[in-house]
Amino acid sequence: MIIGVPKEIKNNENRVALTPAGTQELVKRGHQVFVQATAGEGSGFLDEDYVESGAQILPDIQSTYAKAEMIMKVKEPIEEEYELIKEDQLVFTYFHFAAYEGLTKAMIKNKSICLAYETVEKTDKSLPLLVPMSEVAGRMSIQEGAKYLEKPLKGRGILLGGVPGVRPAKVMIMGGGVVGTNAAKMAAGMGADVTIMDVNLQRLRYLDDVMPANVNTFMSNEYNIREMLHRVDLIIGAVLIPGGKAPHLITRDMLKEMRPGTVLVDVAVDQGGCIETCKPTTHEDPTYIIDDVVHYCVANMPGAVPYTSTLALTNATLPYAIQLANKGWVKACQENRELALGLNVIKGDVVYDAVAEAYDLEHVPFEKYLGDVWGKLKD
Ligand SMILES: NC(=O)c1ccc[n+]([C@@H]2O[C@H](COP(=O)([O-])OP(=O)(O)OC[C@H]3O[C@@H](n4cnc5c(N)ncnc54)[C@H](O)[C@@H]3O)[C@@H](O)[C@H]2O)c1
Numbered sequence: 001m002i003i004g005v006p007k008e009i010k011n012n013e014n015r016v017a018l019t020p021a022g023t024q025e026l027v028k029r030g031h032q033v034f035v036q037a038t039a040g041e042g043s044g045f046l047d048e049d050y051v052e053s054g055a056q057i058l059p060d061i062q063s064t065y066a067k068a069e070m071i072m073k074v075k076e077p078i079e080e081e082y083e084l085i086k087e088d089q090l091v092f093t094y095f096h097f098a099a100y101e102g103l104t105k106a107m108i109k110n111k112s113i114c115l116a117y118e119t120v121e122k123t124d125k126s127l128p129l130l131v132p133m134s135e136v137a138g139r140m141s142i143q144e145g146a147k148y149l150e151k152p153l154k155g156r157g158i159l160l161g162g163v164p165g166v167r168p169a170k171v172m173i174m175g176g177g178v179v180g181t182n183a184a185k186m187a188a189g190m191g192a193d194v195t196i197m198d199v200n201l202q203r204l205r206y207l208d209d210v211m212p213a214n215v216n217t218f219m220s221n222e223y224n225i226r227e228m229l230h231r232v233d234l235i236i237g238a239v240l241i242p243g244g245k246a247p248h249l250i251t252r253d254m255l256k257e258m259r260p261g262t263v264l265v266d267v268a269v270d271q272g273g274c275i276e277t278c279k280p281t282t283h284e285d286p287t288y289i290i291d292d293v294v295h296y297c298v299a300n301m302p303g304a305v306p307y308t309s310t311l312a313l314t315n316a317t318l319p320y321a322i323q324l325a326n327k328g329w330v331k332a333c334q335e336n337r338e339l340a341l342g343l344n345v346i347k348g349d350v351v352y353d354a355v356a357e358a359y360d361l362e363h364v365p366f367e368k369y370l371g372d373v374w375g376k377l378k379d
Contacts, residue, residue, distance in 0.1 A: 001325040002032045004068025006061050007039035008323035010075045012283060014042025014306035015313065017072035017093065020053040022318045027054030029088040031325045036064040043310040065089075070329075072321060074313065079151070082106040085092035088347070090329050092321060094118055094129075097344055098358040103321075108361075111347045112330055117317065119352060127189055128338070131178055132312035138182025138238065138299040141265045144301075145171070146190065148263045148287060148294050155294055156261030158233050161191030168192045172228050174220060174249050176203050178268050183236045188212045195228065225249055229257040237266035239276040245272040252276050252290075260292035269297040333366075334373040340366060 003026060016039050018026075047057045058064045065071060065084035073093035079102070087092060087110060095116040097104045117129035129226045142160070149169065151157035155352045162168035171187040173180045176198035177207055187194045188211065196211070197220035199203050204217040211217075218224055234317040239246050246268040246286075257278065266278040273279075277290050280299040283331065286366050287296045302309035320339055323332040333340035342350040349364035356363035 001328070002034065002067060002069045003321075003325060004058075004064045004071050005033065005035045005039055005055075006064045006073060006081075007036045007062070008074055009040075009080060010078055012300075012303055013075050014303065015074040015310045016040045016043050016045065017074050017317070018313065018321070019043075019310060019314050020045055020049040020055075022314050023053040023055045023132055025318060025322060026325055029326060031323065032056070032252055033361070034058050034064055034067050034332045036061055042309075043306045045310075057195050067279065070321075070324060072317075074310075076100060077106075077334050079106075082110065085110050085112045087111040088113065090115065090324065092117070092317070092324060092342075095344060097355040099361055104350075104355060104359060104361075108348050108350065112345070113295070113343070113347065114345040115324070115329065115339070115342040116344045116352075117342065119344060120320065120338055122338055129313070129316050129342075132316050133302045133309065134178035134240040135379065136305060136312055137267050138179035139186050140301050140305065141179070141183045141236050141267050142171070142186035142192075142234075144286070144296055144298075145236065145263050145265045148265075148296055149233060149261070151261075153287075154261065154289060155263050156233055156259065159256065160187065160234070160246060168214075169233040170231055171195070171234045171236065172223070172232040173236040173238060175236075175240065175268070176200070176207050176217070177238065177240060179238035179240075180236065181207065183238060183267075184211060184215050187234075187251060188215050188312065192234075195232075197224065220249065222249075226254065226257065229254055230259065232258075233262060235262065235264045235275075237264065237268045237278070239268050239274040242296070246274040248274060248276040250275040250277075255293050258291075258293050261294065262292075263294045263296065265296045267301065270299045293307070334370050340370060343369075 035050045037056045070090040076095045090113045092115045104315045146160045150156035158169045160169045171192045171194045173196045184196045194215040197218045199220050208217045231283045266275045268274045278297045281297045286298050350356040350361050353363045
């Protein structure tokens, strides 16, 4: 198969969809890889690295799209890219269709095959191509929180781990999923006094088993959250209601109960945030202050660490990309239910029900393209 890797053009996006190592894996299986010049630069990969791995470099985005049967990207295509995508071209990337109506309509119109990272789903309902970014954001939330607790950055001026004879900072993590667990690990490793809250008792039991002694678990409810507020230094928002907006666990009036210089890192900002006063910020200007409380609400946290994020993402995407390249999308999806669930739009038909529902469009079943196999696999 001919695979094209364009350079990301979305503002401040430095990740790339394929590394030189991934290129080598595809090339040795007989595929041709075309990488747009400087596509890997933001993640620390030079054109020479790709050439050494067997790729060919193309000078611009137009030629990269024109050449490829499968496009591998990171972010959803933006307007300049809509018309570069061709009929029958397979596009494997994050799409987040339900959030972008214009993109959905454009992909229906160009009759491409859109396989979305975010809906590839394992039988246990986990989302293997979203997990790596939650791991990055969860770990980073503590790094950022620790930084903004410093006095010159308007924090309380407390060192996360304390020192001998001085107590460590108190960290409260709301949500004990992928983000929350990774945040707890980092905070615990730095010596903080950590409390992780969730509504899922089963999850709390598991966390209680695996976490070190400086991590306590606590049932998440308004009473318990209010009880914590006047004592904590750093709060991480890491809640997810699948398919829905995050609930506001910290409301505006609660800010008054916190000590000046408390830092809030609302990782769930991409789903509306679990702190009422949270509004999305960027890496250029990540924080703002309300009632002396520092708010950090960057919606694409992994973008600040593109080297780690690119490797984490491509570790997860490459096995699927190899299946798509080896078998073609129809056979690969017929043989792998996880991958089939990534199909969102096929040749003008919306095949993912939540996307069809979001825009009141007709939902065309997968069977039209995958045949009966999909029906059997669904059970
Ligand atoms: N800002 C970023 O750059 C970035 C990056 C990655 C992920 N995220 C976001 O982080 C959020 C968390 O993602 P995740 O992968 O950890 O999700 P997850 O599904 O693994 O975990 C969510 C947890 O929240 C818990 N929860 C639900 N309601 C709760 C409540 N009322 N109180 C406490 N806990 C509750 C669930 O039981 C679950 O354990 C999502 O909104 C995700 O989109 C943001």
